[in-house]
Amino acid sequence: MSTAVTKGQSASPGEAKSKPTLHPVAMADTPAAQAVSIGRPALLLGALYVRMPALINDPVAALNSALPFVVLVQIAYAAICLPIAGAPTVAKSTKKPRAGEKKRTESTAPALFKASLPQSSQSFLALILTVITVPAVHILFVLFGAPLLDHVARTLLCAAHFSILAAFPLFYTRGVDAQAMLALAGAYAPLDEVSGGVLGAVLGAWLGAVPIPLDWDREWQKWPITIVVGMYLGYAVLSKGVGTLFYGKRLAKAPGEGNE
Numbered sequence: 001m002s003t004a005v006t007k008g009q010s011a012s013p014g015e016a017k018s019k020p021t022l023h024p025v026a027m028a029d030t031p032a033a034q035a036v037s038i039g040r041p042a043l044l045l046g047a048l049y050v051r052m053p054a055l056i057n058d059p060v061a062a063l064n065s066a067l068p069f070v071v072l073v074q075i076a077y078a079a080i081c082l083p084i085a086g087a088p089t090v091a092k093s094t095k096k097p098r099a100g101e102k103k104r105t106e107s108t109a110p111a112l113f114k115a116s117l118p119q120s121s122q123s124f125l126a127l128i129l130t131v132i133t134v135p136a137v138h139i140l141f142v143l144f145g146a147p148l149l150d151h152v153a154r155t156l157l158c159a160a161h162f163s164i165l166a167a168f169p170l171f172y173t174r175g176v177d178a179q180a181m182l183a184l185a186g187a188y189a190p191l192d193e194v195s196g197g198v199l200g201a202v203l204g205a206w207l208g209a210v211p212i213p214l215d216w217d218r219e220w221q222k223w224p225i226t227i228v229v230g231m232y233l234g235y236a237v238l239s240k241g242v243g244t245l246f247y248g249k250r251l252a253k254a255p256g257e258g259n260e
Contacts, residue, residue, distance in 0.1 A: 024190035041236035063157035085175030126171040187251040196242025204234020
């Protein structure tokens with residue numbers, strides 16, 4: 001499944017064309033994909049647990065050394081489990097195909113993300129876009145209370161971990177599809193493992209900020225340790241949980257649906 005938009009039969013007789021439909025991202029139906037999908041959250045959380053003393057002792061060194069491992073895990077996850085952005089999908093139609101006629105497929109992904117590219121190229125392009133988002137995430141962290149001038153390296157590395165967790169699978173499966181991004185931001189995109197991961201990382205990072213201002217004088221309250229822990233916990237739990245329990249459902253209606 002990809003971010004391709006398919007056209008279906010309109011419910012209103014007067015409409016010539018139906019509204020585009022955004023489909024949820026479907027995991028590959030293979031034993032390897034199922035194993036990776038289940039094992040990846042445990043692997044990420046296990047690595048976080050093992051590296052926790054180092055993270056408390058020196059957040060910059062720990063986050064920096066862990067980043068290549070997380071990148072490799074996410075690339076392997078995308079290659080084994082996720083569909084490539086722009087992969088052609090069979091267009092839905094109420095008409096039966098004629099004898100010998102093949103079902104028409106289409107892809108509305110931008111040329112940057114056509115499925116004809118090798119899978120490695122898709123991963124590379126998604127990774128480049130992920131790197132580009134890191135400064136933007138850094139700025140968002142600052143706007144939500146991160147130190148502006150202090151601990152810049154910590155905030156930047158925290159933003160890098162957030163981007164590789166949440167943004168990389170999104171770019172890999174959705175490309176730069178504006179409709180998909182707007183639907184995700186508006187909470188009316190269909191839920192799946194990828195969008196669940198984004199939601200989990202956001203909620204986890206937000207809740208992870210709660211212990212920082214408390215007057216407990218603990219080493220693990222240093223910025224951004226609790227943010228990182230909350231981000232990984234939220235990502236691991238909601239990525240798999242949402243993709244399994246709420247697949248295809250939406251948190252809100254798309255604009256205009258309430259009037260239909």
